[in-house]
Amino acid sequence: MRQQSMFSPHQGTQRMATQLSVNLNKIALIRNSRGRDYPSVTHFARLALQHGAAGVTIHPRPDQRHARNADALALAALVQEFPGTELNIEGYPSREFLDVVLQARPAQCTLVPDEPGQLTSDHGWNIAARMDLLKDVVAELNAAGIRVSLFVDPDPAQIALAPQTGAARVELYTEEYALHYGQAASAEILARYAAAAQCALEQGLGLNAGHDLNLQNLGDFLQAVPGVDEVSIGHALTVEALETGFAEVIRRYVAICNR
Numbered sequence: 469m470r471q472q473s474m475f476s477p478h479q480g481t482q483r484m485a486t487q488l489s490v491n492l493n494k495i496a497l498i499r500n501s502r503g504r505d506y507p508s509v510t511h512f513a514r515l516a517l518q519h520g521a522a523g524v525t526i527h528p529r530p531d532q533r534h535a536r537n538a539d540a541l542a543l544a545a546l547v548q549e550f551p552g553t554e555l556n557i558e559g560y561p562s563r564e565f566l567d568v569v570l571q572a573r574p575a576q577c578t579l580v581p582d583e584p585g586q587l588t589s590d591h592g593w594n595i596a597a598r599m600d601l602l603k604d605v606v607a608e609l610n611a612a613g614i615r616v617s618l619f620v621d622p623d624p625a626q627i628a629l630a631p632q633t634g635a636a637r638v639e640l641y642t643e644e645y646a647l648h649y650g651q652a653a654s655a656e657i658l659a660r661y662a663a664a665a666q667c668a669l670e671q672g673l674g675l676n677a678g679h680d681l682n683l684q685n686l687g688d689f690l691q692a693v694p695g696v697d698e699v700s701i702g703h704a705l706t707v708e709a710l711e712t713g714f715a716e717v718i719r720r721y722v723a724i725c726n727r
């Protein structure tokens with residue numbers, strides 16, 4: 469049972485479960501550092517789904533430095549083996565990206581306003597400024613039966629515009645929360661995320677969240693921010709998996725060396 473956070477706007481009420489979508493970008497990054505399919509993105513996707521994840525996420529970037537377009541098709545096939553699970557493909561809606569998404573037909577596509585060479589996603593959409601583009605792209609994806617989520621800052625003014633694009637969900641960009649977690653500013657920041665979430669719910673939007681969420685900061689976020697349908701987590705999750713398993717693997721190698 470999660471502890472109730474002091475910031476929870478829904479204290480005393482039962483929180484609906486949030487779906488975990490495991491982002492496999494960093495598994496792909498290690499794979500790409502050698503020529504073979506090891507570690508295999510589909511193998512780790514399968515492990516995630518076998519162990520209770522509700523879905524998997526990839527964010528193929530234009531330089532294909534981690535998840536690649538081919539991964540989209542392989543993962544689309546894999547989730548079919550796990551009824552009720554979903555593939556989420558994130559990215560900037562270039563023509564190349566949209567063609568990959570339309571071929572893979574994931575349950576969800578998260579549109580992110582990334583520049584081609586961006587290190588990682590670092591801001592949400594200015595929906596007012598990109599309304600025409602977003603309307604066209606969302607219509608194209610919706611026509612293919614793909615639910616669309618828009619990556620947004622925790623800004624009610626932007627979120628209030630999301631329904632005009634036709635998007636069904638928004639994803640709150642959570643780096644600011646994660647960066648300040650446990651610091652003096654965190655209560656005020658969390659309150660802003662809760663207000664942004666409330667705005668999304670009032671607009672009838674589904675609500676996702678992601679970026680730099682981890683085992684430490686996720687629980688308080690979900691207690692304080694109402695109605696989060698899905699979190700997508702990859703970078704910290706991969707590091708945490710290494711931290712959890714590293715010592716044991718060293719122990720096994722040393723045991724072999726000492727035989």
Ligand SMILES: CC(=O)[C@@H](O)[C@H](O)COP(=O)(O)O
Pocket residue numbers: 491493494526527558580587588589619678679680702703
């Ligand atoms: C859209 C988003 O929130 C990003 O967190 C992204 O999916 C992670 O991308 P990288 O793995 O390239 O940093």
Ligand SMILES: NCC(=O)COP(=O)(O)O
Pocket residue numbers: 491525558639677678679680681700701702703704705
């Ligand atoms: N949408 C966010 C995501 O997929 C993963 O972000 P991160 O956990 O890798 O920072």
